[in-house]
Amino acid sequence: MTRLSVNINKIATLRNSRGGNNPDLIQVAKDCERFGAQGITVHPRPDERHIRYNDVFELKKIVTTEFNIEGNCQEQKFIDLVLANKPEQVTLVPDVLGQITSNHGWDTIINQHYLQDMIAVFKQAGIRVSIFVDPIAKMVEAAATTGTDRIELYTEAYAHHYNQGRELAIAPYIQAAEVAQKNGLGINAGHDLDLQNLKYFAENIQGLDEVSIGHALISDALYYGLENTIQMYLKQLAIN
Ligand SMILES: CC(=O)[C@@H](O)[C@H](O)COP(=O)(O)O
Numbered sequence: 001m002t003r004l005s006v007n008i009n010k011i012a013t014l015r016n017s018r019g020g021n022n023p024d025l026i027q028v029a030k031d032c033e034r035f036g037a038q039g040i041t042v043h044p045r046p047d048e049r050h051i052r053y054n055d056v057f058e059l060k061k062i063v064t065t066e067f068n069i070e071g072n073c074q075e076q077k078f079i080d081l082v083l084a085n086k087p088e089q090v091t092l093v094p095d096v097l098g099q100i101t102s103n104h105g106w107d108t109i110i111n112q113h114y115l116q117d118m119i120a121v122f123k124q125a126g127i128r129v130s131i132f133v134d135p136i137a138k139m140v141e142a143a144a145t146t147g148t149d150r151i152e153l154y155t156e157a158y159a160h161h162y163n164q165g166r167e168l169a170i171a172p173y174i175q176a177a178e179v180a181q182k183n184g185l186g187i188n189a190g191h192d193l194d195l196q197n198l199k200y201f202a203e204n205i206q207g208l209d210e211v212s213i214g215h216a217l218i219s220d221a222l223y224y225g226l227e228n229t230i231q232m233y234l235k236q237l238a239i240n
């Protein structure tokens, strides 16, 4: 069964826009779990545009499902934050400063030794590690040499091309997932997944452990309400 981890970055975006504590990020995280979310994901960025580093410490106290912290391990502050909070999972994303959002996976060939060292640090702390990768077979193959527990397939290209032809859009992801399974890697996925494209993705990717969804889910909640929206996303995943 594929788990749904709700990314609450955009709740923090709304909260920060007025400088107060409305919406209350901690209460929203509790409610997401009460509504059925099987994980909470956050992506603290160096400019703290949405999730603040202090939010992570407060969330750690209340998340009862799985806590997934995403971010760039090339920032020492991120490494320290993760080790201090020991989430169930850390997802390493190769962002560069100033990106509007995450837009590429690791080059696991060039960064093999760096990733081996970084992943060892988090695994030593008892934290499951996932690394963000593009759906490229050789990158997934090389990911297996880094010691990572899982990969997270970057699904923006799938989402972008879904409406032009979903069979073509998903093909590289099916191949990447097959390589991951062959190499004993767990499979996560995320970025731009939504109510229209999620079901097809989940029913075609064998061994999909988790999807982390934020932007579209929070946007949908403006129309359908948060509880109803989480239930709608869970229904899309109920196929396997
Ligand atoms: C890694 C990834 O694709 C997303 O999880 C990312 O966290 C989205 O970040 P923003 O919410 O800042 O766009």
Ligand SMILES: NCC(=O)COP(=O)(O)O
Binding pocket: 007, 041, 070, 152, 189, 190, 191, 192, 193, 212, 213, 214, 215, 216, 217
């Ligand atoms: N890892 C993907 C994630 O957490 C949320 O991405 P998005 O749904 O906000 O695009």
